[in-house]
Structure formats: structure tokens, C-alpha cells
Amino acid sequence: MSNDRISSQDAADEAQIASKGLNAPRVTPADIEAAIVSESYFTAADGVRAASESKPGASLLPEYVTFNKSPLSCVTICVLVLRNGTKIVGVNTGPVSSDNFCADLGRQYARQHAVDQVWPLLGYALRDQLAAVRQLETRAYADGTTATGVPPLPVASPAKRDMKFGEALDHLISGGRIQRAGWNGKGMFLWLNLGSHDEHEQAAAIGGVPRALFMLGDDGTVTRMPNINMRAADGSTVTGWLASQTDMLACDWRVA
Structure with missing residues (x-):
């Protein structure tokens, strides 16, 4: 109104x-x-x-x-x-x-x-x-980084074990980083870059994506959807990583 x-x-x-x-x-x-x-x-x-x-x-x-x-x-x-x-x-x-x-x-x-x-x-x-954003901010890794780049609280890095893609994706959405054992490049991993939305947005989901995966912007902020990014072997960032058929069927996903 x-x-x-x-x-x-x-x-x-x-x-x-x-x-x-x-x-x-x-x-x-x-x-x-x-x-x-x-x-x-x-x-x-x-x-x-x-x-x-x-x-x-x-x-x-x-x-x-x-x-x-x-x-x-x-x-x-x-x-x-x-x-x-x-x-x-x-x-x-x-x-x-x-x-x-x-x-x-x-x-x-x-x-x-x-x-x-x-x-x-x-x-x-x-x-x-x-609270959802804070959960992502406080998830820490061995190198001291977090999903959102905010200095984390001291918590243990999760242990590595093989997973199917669905489980790995759940870990990614919760703020974790994932990688495949079968990838040849050293130091490659994926992480979720949170989206953002206008402060007046009240919908539980935006474009079908839960609002918990968006950061609150100021009045007039243009909606930016979350995206999965990759750290390549040369240290560069690949924005908007896309899973191949092999990636989705693989069972060698691990926590990075």
C-alpha cells in the first residue's frame, strides 16, 4: 500500500x-x-x-x-x-x-x-x-575463508568423503565448498555466491529459489539471482559454473 x-x-x-x-x-x-x-x-x-x-x-x-x-x-x-x-x-x-x-x-x-x-x-x-546469512558467514574452512567472505567464527572444517551430486549440492547450498576427486586441476572447487534483492521483497522464494539464498539489499536493489562459481586451477574464478552430465552422475564429490 x-x-x-x-x-x-x-x-x-x-x-x-x-x-x-x-x-x-x-x-x-x-x-x-x-x-x-x-x-x-x-x-x-x-x-x-x-x-x-x-x-x-x-x-x-x-x-x-x-x-x-x-x-x-x-x-x-x-x-x-x-x-x-x-x-x-x-x-x-x-x-x-x-x-x-x-x-x-x-x-x-x-x-x-x-x-x-x-x-x-x-x-x-x-x-x-x-540467521541464514549468518550461518553462511560463520562456516569456516581450512584456509580461513567463508562462503560470503566475512571473517568466520572458529569452527572445524568438515571432513572429506565421497558423495553423490545431490548430497554435494545440499552441502553447497548450506554454504559449503565442493569439488570432484576426478578433477585434474589442483585446488579447484565450487561455491555458491548469494543473490540479493530489494529490502521490500517478502516472497518466500524468488524465481523458485528460497529467499534464504539472497542477501537483503537497500530500497531499489535490482534482484540478482544466486550463482555457482568455480575456482579454476590457475586461481581464476569461473562465474556461473554449469554441471555436465558426468558431473551430475559422478559419485566422487567431496567437501573442499
Whole structure:
């Protein structure tokens, strides 16, 4: 949805956070609004009325539904649909006195109740993504390098053993480096170069590839897909390595 929905208080809070130099990845009001693709509103009375009309031969609606400012007509419901299809329901039960009911305020408060539920969802998604990147960053090898080039935490390098291509590919995706025993060149291995995406992207997969294999970029970042690279025998990097039929059928894959 439009950033016009961001309140002046939210904008002031964001300015204060920025002034303190707190610029680590986080969920912002703009992220919340960007995640919302549609919103619908109705009252409880609307729901009862529609349910009754859908039943052939239904009896007349009770008076507590039909009269002006009835209890059910003061209950406002907001349904938000997020970009990944998640549906969030917010409810405002209305004022104590129906004479104080205002439809605009009912929709505003119901929407806020729904938005309050979006924050932890996006927070979990971001935390899950950061944890996946951190897992790749802290996977260390004998020469002290990592999949992302970030200085690693001291962990043991995995032992070498022969694997089929599928198992080797799983190791590659988890941040490991792999090589074939049958390769003639010395020091050759493969690694996965993470992709990147716009900070507002919320889909669980991008082009069918799990979002955990992407790094979070800034606003407006052009999506770059992950790619498998090879360190050649001469020390050069081959970007976008492609597996041959022999590579896929071989059983001599090892951890590099």
C-alpha cells in the first residue's frame, strides 16, 4: 500500500532512529505498508446480513442487526492481504455507547489492530533471513575463508568423503565448498555466491529459489539471482559454473 498511510508519529520515530545511527536491518513502517496488497472493511452487521441473504427462505433479520447503530453495526472488521497471500484480521468492537460510534474511526482502529499483527510476522521473516546469512558467514574452512567472505567464527572444517551430486549440492547450498576427486586441476572447487534483492521483497522464494539464498539489499536493489562459481586451477574464478552430465552422475564429490 502507499506510504501515505504512515502516521506522523511513525515518521517522527523513524527520524529519531536514523538520527542515532541505528541503521542495521529492521522492519519499518514502510515495510509494513509495502507488504499490504489489499484491505477490506465491513461491520459484523454486514456479515450477518450477507449470511442471511445467502440462505434461501431465510427469516427476517432480528432487530439488533437492523436498527441504526445496533451493537453489531458498531463492530468493524478489517481484512489485510499481504504480498505472500497471508490474511490478517483486525477488529474494533466500537465504543461503549453506540452514540459515539464513528465509521471512519472504527475502520482506522480495526486496521491498526491488523497492522499490529503484521509487525511480528515481518520481524520473524527478517530474523530468519539474517540467521541464514549468518550461518553462511560463520562456516569456516581450512584456509580461513567463508562462503560470503566475512571473517568466520572458529569452527572445524568438515571432513572429506565421497558423495553423490545431490548430497554435494545440499552441502553447497548450506554454504559449503565442493569439488570432484576426478578433477585434474589442483585446488579447484565450487561455491555458491548469494543473490540479493530489494529490502521490500517478502516472497518466500524468488524465481523458485528460497529467499534464504539472497542477501537483503537497500530500497531499489535490482534482484540478482544466486550463482555457482568455480575456482579454476590457475586461481581464476569461473562465474556461473554449469554441471555436465558426468558431473551430475559422478559419485566422487567431496567437501573442499
